[in-house]
Amino acid sequence: MSYEYNSASLKPPFIRELLELWQYRDLLRLLVTNSIKTRYKRSTLGVLWTLLNPLLNTLVLSIAFQQIMRFDVDNYTIYLLVGLLCWTFFSQTTMHTMNTLIWGSNLLKRIYVPRTIFAVSVVGNSLINYLLSLIPLAIIMLFMRHPFRPTLLLLPFAILLLGMFTLGLALFMSTLAVFFVDVIDIYGVLLSALFYLTPIIYPVSFIPARFVFLIELNPMTTMVNLFRSLIYYGELPSLGTAVAAISLALVSLVVGWWVFTKRVDEFAYRL
Amino acid sequence: MLIQLSGVSVRYRVPQERIPSLKEYAIRWIKGQINYQELWALRNIDLEIRRGEVFGIIGPNGAGKSTLLKVVSRVLRPTQGNLRVRGRISPLLELGAGFDPELTGRENIYLNGAILGYSLTEINASFEQIVEFAGLREFIDAPVRTYSSGMYARLGFSVATARRPDILIVDEILGVGDAEFQTKSFERIQQFQGEGTTILLVSHSLDQVKEMCSRAIWLDRGEILASGAADSVVDLYLQHMTQVEKDRLREVAKQTTDTPKIWGSRKIRLSNITLYNQDGQEQTIFHTGDSLLLQMDYDAREEIQNPVFGVAIHRQDGTHITGPNTALANFEIPVVLGKGKITYRISYLPVLEGLYYFSVAAVKHDDTEMYEYHDRLYPFRVINREGPVQEIYGLVSLAGEWSHQKIN
Numbered sequence: 001m002s003y004e005y006n007s008a009s010l011k012p013p014f015i016r017e018l019l020e021l022w023q024y025r026d027l028l029r030l031l032v033t034n035s036i037k038t039r040y041k042r043s044t045l046g047v048l049w050t051l052l053n054p055l056l057n058t059l060v061l062s063i064a065f066q067q068i069m070r071f072d073v074d075n076y077t078i079y080l081l082v083g084l085l086c087w088t089f090f091s092q093t094t095m096h097t098m099n100t101l102i103w104g105s106n107l108l109k110r111i112y113v114p115r116t117i118f119a120v121s122v123v124g125n126s127l128i129n130y131l132l133s134l135i136p137l138a139i140i141m142l143f144m145r146h147p148f149r150p151t152l153l154l155l156p157f158a159i160l161l162l163g164m165f166t167l168g169l170a171l172f173m174s175t176l177a178v179f180f181v182d183v184i185d186i187y188g189v190l191l192s193a194l195f196y197l198t199p200i201i202y203p204v205s206f207i208p209a210r211f212v213f214l215i216e217l218n219p220m221t222t223m224v225n226l227f228r229s230l231i232y233y234g235e236l237p238s239l240g241t242a243v244a245a246i247s248l249a250l251v252s253l254v255v256g257w258w259v260f261t262k263r264v265d266e267f268a269y270r271l
Numbered sequence: 272m273l274i275q276l277s278g279v280s281v282r283y284r285v286p287q288e289r290i291p292s293l294k295e296y297a298i299r300w301i302k303g304q305i306n307y308q309e310l311w312a313l314r315n316i317d318l319e320i321r322r323g324e325v326f327g328i329i330g331p332n333g334a335g336k337s338t339l340l341k342v343v344s345r346v347l348r349p350t351q352g353n354l355r356v357r358g359r360i361s362p363l364l365e366l367g368a369g370f371d372p373e374l375t376g377r378e379n380i381y382l383n384g385a386i387l388g389y390s391l392t393e394i395n396a397s398f399e400q401i402v403e404f405a406g407l408r409e410f411i412d413a414p415v416r417t418y419s420s421g422m423y424a425r426l427g428f429s430v431a432t433a434r435r436p437d438i439l440i441v442d443e444i445l446g447v448g449d450a451e452f453q454t455k456s457f458e459r460i461q462q463f464q465g466e467g468t469t470i471l472l473v474s475h476s477l478d479q480v481k482e483m484c485s486r487a488i489w490l491d492r493g494e495i496l497a498s499g500a501a502d503s504v505v506d507l508y509l510q511h512m513t514q515v516e517k518d519r520l521r522e523v524a525k526q527t528t529d530t531p532k533i534w535g536s537r538k539i540r541l542s543n544i545t546l547y548n549q550d551g552q553e554q555t556i557f558h559t560g561d562s563l564l565l566q567m568d569y570d571a572r573e574e575i576q577n578p579v580f581g582v583a584i585h586r587q588d589g590t591h592i593t594g595p596n597t598a599l600a601n602f603e604i605p606v607v608l609g610k611g612k613i614t615y616r617i618s619y620l621p622v623l624e625g626l627y628y629f630s631v632a633a634v635k636h637d638d639t640e641m642y643e644y645h646d647r648l649y650p651f652r653v654i655n656r657e658g659p660v661q662e663i664y665g666l667v668s669l670a671g672e673w674s675h676q677k678i679n
Contacts, residue, residue: 005345007354027385034382038373110368112345113386180293265348268341269283 013261020114027113031121036128054085055136065201073203075146075232078137082231083200083224085133090166090220091191093126097170098177098184105178108268115264116257119174123167130159137231149234158226161249165223168252171260178263178270198224219248273438273469274320274343279352281313281338281493312338314493315352322437325470327480327487327501329508334490336473340440343471358437358469361387363428372416376407376426379415383430397433404455405429421449428456435463441472477505506654513555513626513652520648535643539578539607539633543568544649546629555651558658559624559668563617563651567631571607577636578604580613585647587626592666598636621667623660626652 011019021028061084062077073079097119104118141148177183198220199207207215215221222244229237237245313335320326328336341347342354344362369386370379380401384394402411405425407418415423432439439460464470474480480487484501489508497507520532547564548554557563565582581596595615597604628647635642655661662668 005354005356007349007352024385024388026389026391027382029391030382030385034371034374034378037378038371107369107386109341109346111362111386113388176293180296182292182294186293268347 013264014258017114017116017257017261017264021116021120024114024117028117028121028124031117032124032128035121035125051132051136054081054088054133055140058084058140061201069202069206071203071206075144078141078144078146079203079228079232080201081137081140082228083198085130085137086162086224086227087195087198087200087220088133089126089130089162090223091195093123093166094170094173095184095187095191096126097122098174098187101174102177102184105267115267116171116260119167119170119260123163123170126166127159127163146232147234151230151234151236154230154236155227158230158245161226161245162223164249164253165219165245166252168249168254168256171256172252175260175263178267194218194220197221200224219252222248273322273324273357274318274471275353275355276316276318276342276349277353279313279316279318279342279349279354280311281335281342281347282350283310283312284308311493313342313349316493316495318488318495318498320469320471322469323464323467324486325464325472325484327484327504328471328473328490329475329477329480329487329505330490330496333492335493336490337442338493339490340442340471340473343438344440356438359388360438360440361431361434361436362440363431363442368427370415370423370427373414375414376402376411376418379426380430383427384433387431389434393434401426401429401433404433404459406452421452425452428452432456432459432463435466435468437467438469438471439463441470441474477509481505509652509654510556513650516626516650517555520650532646532648533644535633535641537643538572538575538640539642540570540572541567541631541633541643541645542570544629544631544645546649546651557620557651557653559620559622559653559655559660559662560658560670561620563620565615565617565629565631565649567613568610569607569613569633570610574606574608575635575642576606578607578642579634579636579638580604581632581634582615583630583632584622585628585630586622586666587628590666592622592627596632596634619670620653621669622653623662623664623666623668624653624655626650 058077058081062080065071065080066076100118100122101115107113108115140146173183173187177187197215197218199215204212204215204221222241225241226237226245229235229241236242316339328339330336338347340362342349343356344360345356369383371382374382380398381391381394384397385391389397402408405422405428407422407426410418410422415426418426441460460470470483472480472484481502486499487501487504488498489496489504496511497504544565544567545553546555547566548557549562549564551564567580569580571578579596579598581594581598583594584592586592597613627650629649629651630644630646631649632644633642634640655663660668660670
């Protein structure tokens with residue numbers, strides 16, 4: 001813990017916030033474990049519920065879409081679940097970060113803590129939930145005799161990229177949300193539009209060729225494709241997908257972190 | 272130098288109308304119609320606070336006291352100027368602000384400790400002592416939502432002061448919990464101070480500031496109006512407050528129609544009520560034991576036989592101290608017509624420290640008609656430090672005399 005503070009000769013906010021976050025790493029760890037604790041304290045089924053939730057969701061969606069739309073996809077349930085888990089991570093994290101920052105404003109107005117800590121702790125929390133939900137996915141894969149391929153070993157990298165991309169966007173959106181209250185509502189609507197623009201419940205082949213570019217412009221398509229190639233197809237992602245995913249993750253995190261930390265000193269004035 | 276502010280200004284930009292939505296904002300931004308009202312909460316503050324000092328900040332609401340504390344505790348970054356702080360800060364602002372009601376006391380000690388910037392090892396080392404000090408051993412594994420507000424505050428205080436900070440920021444909270452806990456927490460703060468902690472105290476209790484602080488500043492509208500020894504800064508502030516109160520009431524006294532403050536048949540009008548000290552100088556601050564002269568001008572519109580003039584003194588809290596009048600004193604005024612003066616001299620002002628108000632009145636001899644009554648319109652303040660009387664208990668000093676003799 002450094003005890004010297006000089007408001008004039010500070011390092012650039014981009015770097016300063018990183019160092020501060022490192023100093024408060026114990027708080028970060030507590031915020032993550034506490035949010036998991038409070039969540040499981042309230043529900044009687046506890047951890048089981050996190051496992052059951054995606055399973056039941058997938059069950060409903062896979063019955064609905066496989067029977068009605070009759071997509072030509074092998075093991076559709078797995079195809080769907082891989083995309084859905086990836087999407088859930090992204091949408092819940094970004095939404096929750098915005099709400100947490102507004103909620104945490106009470107604290108931010110009274111006491112100094114590194115202000116990225118809320119966003120980072122939400123991402124940490126979502127990562128743990130994501131890892132837990134891989135368990136039901138594995139059970140389904142076993143059950144449907146879907147092969148486990150060595151590409152699964154690359155999954156940590158994919159998760160890292162998704163985490164970076166999501167954190168960057170979450171930081172960017174929460175900066176906006178601090179200044180304008182309607183951003184959360186607008187974002188909610190955008191999210192549901194984006195959901196249907198991402199090949200989660202349908203294969204890209206289902207989309208008329210002239211609209212495919214719309215889907216390919218969507219960064220979440222890249223992320224979902226990345227996860228699918230590793231888990232569902234058991235292949236290395238195409239070079240295009242890999243490069244796109246890495247650039248998206250880096251650009252999002254750098255821009256999000258930069259915008260957030262540049263504006264961060266105004267938060268206490270605005271919240 | 273532990274805390275150093277040089278030329279610190281804080282500006283709030285308040286949009287003239289609230290533009291809460293992005294849509295609105297976009298529309299106005301395009302039209303170039305965003306007007307901000309600039310509000311300087313602090314202007315060009317220069318301040319140096321030394322190690323081990325107890326430093327007071329006084330001033331009316333909205334003076335910028337809380338903003339100053341927020342700047343020092345890094346919550347607000349100054350718009351201009353520079354802040355340097357050397358040392359660990361512990362704010363006792365709103366105790367338990369970081370508590371999560373769903374978590375147990377134990378979990379909240381860790382959470383709140385981490386929010387204050389303690390490492391896990393530090394919290395582990397202080398954990399037992401925190402629980403002990405808060406006196407919450409039986410409840411430590413219950414969720415804090417089941418705690419009473421007193422327990423909440425006790426836990427908050429215990430965590431915030433678990434380790435001796437270099438700087439302790441205290442904002443009006445020296446009234447935590449029951450009397451026993453208050454004593455305990457006060458002792459802890461004093462112990463910290465003895466060991467070299469700097470204490471920054473914001474308080475509306477001026478007595479507390481006088482008692483605890485060595486130096487103080489008086490802030491008003493973001494500017495330092497006075498700084499120096501706490502005693503003299505507080506006195507200057509009190510003097511100013513009395514003047515403000517006097518000016519306010521003077522405005523009220525100009526009213527000609529009946530108000531709750533002035534009423535009566537107006538057959539005799541009272542005006543120019545003034546207080547003088549023993550040297551004949553106009554004054555509104557007195558010491559206990561001083562002599563005081565109240566003078567009022569009257570103007571009788573018609574001939575009135577045996578009018579009665581009176582005054583009253585009330586303390587700020589409404590306590591009626593005294594109510595002498597000419598009739599009770601058997602001081603007869605045979606007849607009045609036109610203008611004249613009445614004076615009331617107190618050779619020994621018996622009341623102790625506080626803010627007091629004079630009322631004045633003119634009444635018919637048989638008490639059946641109020642000519643004019645001015646209710647508590649003339650404030651004066653009594654301070655008794657450096658004055659002839661040092662008494663502090665109760666309402667008044669009776670100027671009694673002590674004697675002692677041994678009986679063998």
